[in-house]
Amino acid sequence: xxxxxxxxxxxxxxxxxxxxxxxxxxxxxxxxxxxxxxxxxxxxxxxxxxxxxxxxxxxxxxxxxxxxxxxxxxxxxxxxxxxxxxxxxxxxxxxxxxxxxxxxxxxxxxxxxxxxxxxxxxxxxxxxxxxxxxxxxxxxxxxxxxxxxxxxxxxxxxxxxxxxxxxxxxxxxxxxxxxxxxxxxxxxxxxxxxxxxxxxxxxxxxxxxxxxxxxxxxxxxxxxxxxxxxxxxxxxxxxxxxxxxxxxxxxxxxxxxxxxxxxxxxxxxxxxxxxxxxxxxxxxxxxxxxxxxxxxxxxxxxxxxxxxxxxxxxxxxxxxxxxxxxxxxxxxxxxxxxxxxxxxxxxxxxxxxxxxxxxxxxxxxxxxxxxxxxxxxxxxxxxxxxxxxxxxxxxxxxxxxxxxxxxxxxxxxxxxxxxxxxxxxxxxxxxxxxxxxxxxxxxxxxxxxxxxxxxxxxxxxxxxxxxxxxxxxxxxxxxxxxxxxxxxxxxxxxxxxxxxxxxxxxxxxxxxxxxxxxxxxxxxxxxxxxxxxxxxxxxxxxxxxxxxxxxxxxxxxxxxxxxxxxxxxxxxxxxxxxxxxxxxxxxxxxxxxxxxxxxxxxxxxxxxxxxxxxxxxxxxxxxxxxxxxxxxxxxxxxxxxxxxxxxxxxxxxxxxxxxxxxxxxxxxxxxxxxxxxxxxxxxxxxxxxxxxxxxxxxxxxxxxxxxxxxxxxxxxxxxxxxxxxxxxxxxxxxxxxxxxxxxxxxxxxxxxxxxxxxxxxxxxxxxxxxxxxxxxxxxxxxxxxxxxxxxxxxxxxxxxxxxxxxxxxxxxxxxxxxxxxxxxxxxxxxxxxxxxxxxxxxxxxxxxxxxxxxxxxxxxxxxxxxxxxxxxxxxxxxxxxxxxxxxxxxxxxxxxxxxxxxxxxxxxxxxxxxxxxxxxxxxxxxxxxxxxxxxxxxxxxx
Ligand SMILES: [Zn+2]
Numbered sequence: 001x002x003x004x005x006x007x008x009x010x011x012x013x014x015x016x017x018x019x020x021x022x023x024x025x026x027x028x029x030x031x032x033x034x035x036x037x038x039x040x041x042x043x044x045x046x047x048x049x050x051x052x053x054x055x056x057x058x059x060x061x062x063x064x065x066x067x068x069x070x071x072x073x074x075x076x077x078x079x080x081x082x083x084x085x086x087x088x089x090x091x092x093x094x095x096x097x098x099x100x101x102x103x104x105x106x107x108x109x110x111x112x113x114x115x116x117x118x119x120x121x122x123x124x125x126x127x128x129x130x131x132x133x134x135x136x137x138x139x140x141x142x143x144x145x146x147x148x149x150x151x152x153x154x155x156x157x158x159x160x161x162x163x164x165x166x167x168x169x170x171x172x173x174x175x176x177x178x179x180x181x182x183x184x185x186x187x188x189x190x191x192x193x194x195x196x197x198x199x200x201x202x203x204x205x206x207x208x209x210x211x212x213x214x215x216x217x218x219x220x221x222x223x224x225x226x227x228x229x230x231x232x233x234x235x236x237x238x239x240x241x242x243x244x245x246x247x248x249x250x251x252x253x254x255x256x257x258x259x260x261x262x263x264x265x266x267x268x269x270x271x272x273x274x275x276x277x278x279x280x281x282x283x284x285x286x287x288x289x290x291x292x293x294x295x296x297x298x299x300x301x302x303x304x305x306x307x308x309x310x311x312x313x314x315x316x317x318x319x320x321x322x323x324x325x326x327x328x329x330x331x332x333x334x335x336x337x338x339x340x341x342x343x344x345x346x347x348x349x350x351x352x353x354x355x356x357x358x359x360x361x362x363x364x365x366x367x368x369x370x371x372x373x374x375x376x377x378x379x380x381x382x383x384x385x386x387x388x389x390x391x392x393x394x395x396x397x398x399x400x401x402x403x404x405x406x407x408x409x410x411x412x413x414x415x416x417x418x419x420x421x422x423x424x425x426x427x428x429x430x431x432x433x434x435x436x437x438x439x440x441x442x443x444x445x446x447x448x449x450x451x452x453x454x455x456x457x458x459x460x461x462x463x464x465x466x467x468x469x470x471x472x473x474x475x476x477x478x479x480x481x482x483x484x485x486x487x488x489x490x491x492x493x494x495x496x497x498x499x500x501x502x503x504x505x506x507x508x509x510x511x512x513x514x515x516x517x518x519x520x521x522x523x524x525x526x527x528x529x530x531x532x533x534x535x536x537x538x539x540x541x542x543x544x545x546x547x548x549x550x551x552x553x554x555x556x557x558x559x560x561x562x563x564x565x566x567x568x569x570x571x572x573x574x575x576x577x578x579x580x581x582x583x584x585x586x587x588x589x590x591x592x593x594x595x596x597x598x599x600x601x602x603x604x605x606x607x608x609x610x611x612x613x614x615x616x617x618x619x620x621x622x623x624x625x626x627x628x629x630x631x632x633x634x635x636x637x638x639x640x641x642x643x644x645x646x647x648x649x650x651x652x653x654x655x656x657x658x659x660x661x662x663x664x665x666x667x668x669x670x671x672x673x674x675x676x677x678x679x680x681x682x683x684x685x686x687x688x689x690x691x692x693x694x695x696x697x698x699x700x701x702x703x704x705x706x707x708x709x710x711x712x713x714x715x716x717x718x719x720x721x722x723x724x725x726x727x728x729x730x731x732x733x734x735x736x737x738x739x740x741x742x743x744x745x746x747x748x749x750x751x752x753x754x755x756x757x758x759x760x761x762x763x764x765x766x767x768x769x770x771x772x773x774x775x776x777x778x779x780x781x782x783x784x785x786x787x788x789x790x791x792x793x794x795x796x797x798x799x800x801x802x803x804x805x806x807x808x809x810x811x812x813x814x815x816x817x818x819x820x821x822x823x824x825x826x827x828x829x830x831x832x833x834x835x836x837x838x839x840x841x842x843x844x845x846x847x848x849x850x851x852x853x854x855x856x857x858x859x860x861x862x863x864x865x866x867x868x869x870x871x872x873x874x875x876x877x878x879x880x881x882x883x884x885x886x887x888x889x890x891x892x893x894x895x896x897x898x899x900x901x902x903x904x905x906x907x908x909x910x911x912x913x914x915x916x917x918x919x920x921x922x923x924x925x926x927x928x929x930x931x932x933x934x935x936x937x938x939x940x941x942x
Contacts, residue, residue: 056375056386056388061395066196067189067193068194071189072098072102078095082186082189083390083391084386085386087182089214089217089224092122092181096213099124100124105129105132106126106129106132108135109123109124113273113278116218116255117217121274121275122212122214123168125209126188126191127164135208138208146360146415148423148496149423160412163412164207165206165408166208166210166283168211168361169210169211169400171212171289172214172215172290173291174216174252174259175220175222175251176220176246177291177292177370178223179392180366180368183393184212184393184397186390187397187398191209200398202406203398203405206404207401207408215275216254219251220251221251222251227243230242231243231373239376244372244376248682253688254269257687257691257692261291261350261351261352262922263922264350264354265349265451265500265504265539266350267455268922276455279356279359283360285414286362286403286411287364288396292372293367295371295376295384298336299331299338299368301396302340303317303340304345304346304353305346305530305532306345309503312358315418316418319362320364322403323362323399326402331395336392345530347509348534352365360415360499362414368392369384374386420496422496423494424494425499431493432550433554434548434549435548436489436547438486438487441589442647444545445489445545446570448543449561449566454563455500457491457495458495458497459491460492460559460561461490461565462485462487462488462490463557463558465485466488466555466556467481467556468554469481484556504537507538508884511887515530516887529828534830534857535886536855536886536887541853541884542855542927543925544853544928571644572644577628580627581656582652583650583653584623585619586846587846588847589933590646592701592930593700594650596702597645598638603635604626604627604630604671606670607624607625608623608625608664609843610662612659612661614653617651619661621841621846622846625664672938674722676722677705678705678707678716680724681707682709683731685728686730689918690727692727692922693725693920697932697936700929713746714739714745721754722755723755723757724746725757726746726762728760729761729762733764734762735765746773749910750907753910755939757935757936760860763862763914773907774914775866775870775905776864782895783820826891826892827859829857829886829887829889832855832857832885832887833854833855834853834854834855834888834896835851835852836851836874836902839874844873844931844935844939845934853927856876856917858916862900864900864903870903872900873904874900874901875900882897900916901917902916911939911942920932
């Protein structure tokens with residue numbers, strides 16, 4: 001008997017779907033029908049979702065294998081067999097516990113975190129009883145290899161000999177890619193119950209297997225309920241049937257609408273934070289992230305497509321090949337189609353395959369064509385079943401574990417080698433340390449340092465002054481000897497995590513020249529390019545902090561920090577309340593968070609629009625004054641608490657006399673309103689864009705956000721809000737959903753004093769002539785003739801050309817010109833980091849000194865507005881200042897300089913604040929938060 005099927009063994013007659021239903025019906029139909037008609041109709045109703053036509057293929061998952069009856073198969077616990085139904089989070093948890101209870105000596109469950117919606121995150125550890133008993137020792141051993149400093153060769157050899165290979169299978173980070181989860185449950189069952197499988201035996205002998213069946217439980221349950229609710233009598237294979245077409249926002253994202261397969265180094269989400277902590281506990285040698293892709297595709301596994309990041313070592317590439325080849329062997333055995341080296345690259349470090357790889361693991365993405373429900377009709381008319389996905393992910397998982405088991409000692413040595421090479425980079429590499437001077441926005445700086453620490457990168461802090469030679473500022477300039485004040489932070493490269501540190505801190509990495517040439521060729525022919533994700537992500541740029549790459553290790557006394565240490569004790573207020581006011585300098589993210597908290601609890605504050613000097617201290621424009629009179633009674637206690645929480649040091653003014661600049665009562669000031677923010681929600685809104693905004697405002701800055709369904713915007717009393725945000729859109733865009741009614745409602749809101757904030761495609765919509773809220777223009781692609789360099793052929797003689805204009809008939813046919821489209825959008829920039837110049841006199845630019853780094857990830861090029869229509873608060877920088885990191889097409893480099901990034905346009909009594917790009921991308925660009933907060937906190941009421 002092959003796959004253990006337990007039909008008939010359960011007390012409930014009919015599981016939620018699958019063949020046992022049919023069997024139950026048949027049994028009832030025969031002799032009992034006449035006697036128990038009600039029971040029959042009850043069973044028929046329960047069994048209504050029997051697939052018809054098209055039963056899932058009944059081929060066993062593991063042919064020829066028998067299973068230990070003491071280990072329960074899924075059906076016994078949840079009512080559905082493996083692959084017969086999509087398991088919801090509750091099913092998964094129930095089954096994990098049933099397995100752990102059945103084999104407590106071989107399986108342990110670890111609750112490693114909680115999702116936003118309170119669902120528990122679990123991983124299972126499976127191994128031999130001996131290994132399960134010594135798990136703490138194994139974890140210790142892996143941590144010793146992960147930090148091999150001072151590890152003698154003999155000790156290393158002993159560890160390699162002794163340690164099992166830790167492998168990690170992670171599933172369903174995208175909640176609507178569900179088959180991996182059920183495959184994971186099958187892997188666990190197989191490892192615990194298979195009785196005659198030499199592969200499973202070898203895996204258990206050589207490995208400790210960590211299985212996270214469900215990384216995104218909130219997204220999965222959202223998907224599960226939408227597909228289950230749309231199902232009728234039979235599962236429907238129609239690709240656009242409601243079972244397969246998800247309501248907004250879909251199940252891919254987590255509760256906060258983030259793509260968690262981009263979040264690994266930004267660590268904005270609780271699920272990611274928990275996962276990173278778990279990873280750093282175990283240092284798995286292989287980390288597989290199992291996904292699903294479009295239903296017409298087959299299966300993808302390693303090796304990845306180009307570009308592969310240069311910091312992925314030859315050794316790791318060898319392993320990718322090795323894992324891929326063994327998967328191929330298994331897929332051939334089953335006759336499964338697959339592809340490698342196409343579509344899925346390995347460049348961005350925020351993927352579940354990337355981040356572990358830069359830490360020395362071998363990270364891989366697997367992708368299965370998705371039935372996005374129980375059954376899906378492919379273009380070739382064949383049926384793809386959910387069970388097919390479960391089967392392929394199961395085979396790929398077992399095959400991966402087999403490769404790891406067969407190469408246990410080599411895999412351990414490769415990992416050790418990677419961590420040792422990390423230390424050696426600090427001795428031999430051109431950069432010995434990245435140094436971050438303790439100045440500028442300390443709340444941003446310390447958040448960045450804690451972020452590095454939280455992902456296993458060592459950070460030290462200077463106890464006294466530091467001196468370092470050959471230090472080059474991040475934003476360019478000559479290298480030289482620099483003195484850094486006490487408190488500055490140092491990320492030394494002589495550490496095991498230097499690869500990841502380098503990948504996150506160095507601004508730019510070139511892609512394969514061959515890959516880039518191919519993309520240029522494709523772009524010239526207007527074919528889709530193959531950039532998969534952003535091409536730049538440098539954290540110092542995104543955070544807008546100063547940093548230096550130093551060719552020598554800084555000299556001076558340094559102190560090691562632990563996660564959370566950076567910035568401890570940064571904020572404070574003196575014990576004695578001030579006689580007149582607290583004054584908080586603008587320009588720190590913490591000051592904005594503090595302001596939002598103060599306004600929310602009814603404290604009154606006033607923003608001063610010009611710089612001033614108070615008792616010798618300079619305050620930039622935008623700084624706010626909290627006077628002590630006419631305020632809540634506990635103001636001082638609150639100020640002290642919030643200053644501490646946000647790392648801010650408010651100035652205590654005992655006199656209102658300023659030395660220079662406007663007084664507190666100046667006309668160049670604004671009484672700040674409590675922000676009441678609404679955001680457009682639901683189609684056509686880009687779920688990520690809406691999620692990033694809401695997460696930043698609510699979770700990071702304490703500004704409540706009311707989401708409003710887009711199709712109801714025309715009916716909502718918008719005047720209840722001070723700010724309305726239209727995030728990026730997808731698909732048909734705002735015009736189709738809002739219509740004239742929606743546009744008029746939004747216009748009326750602005751006319752009556754509202755603040756409208758728009759990102760990217762939403763800003764484009766404002767330019768529609770029917771909307772006319774933004775006097776900018778989305779530029780078309782420049783034709784070569786618009787570009788002076790392309791004006792004439794290089795060898796043409798201008799004299800001759802002027803003298804003798806050639807007759808049209810004499811000109812040879814110019815094929816390239818003839819096929820060029822008349823009007824087309826500029827080429828899409830694949831997520832580069834560009835510089836913008838910021839107008840420091842406009843309140844939307846308060847807190848910035850001249851420039852900022854922005855992520856440009858679109859084909860948007862917006863003409864600046866004219867002086868009589870508004871202000872171009874931020875424009876793209878010129879010349880070689882423009883591109884700070886990443887890939888930008890030559891023609892965009894020519895077209896982007898001085899085009900609008902952020903426009904303010906007054907309209908009626910209100911304001912339009914239009915961004916050409918989403919400033920909140922992935923909520924990892926802390927350096928841009930003030931642009932958003934200036935719009936949200938400092939604009940209403942002007
Ligand atoms: Zn995915």
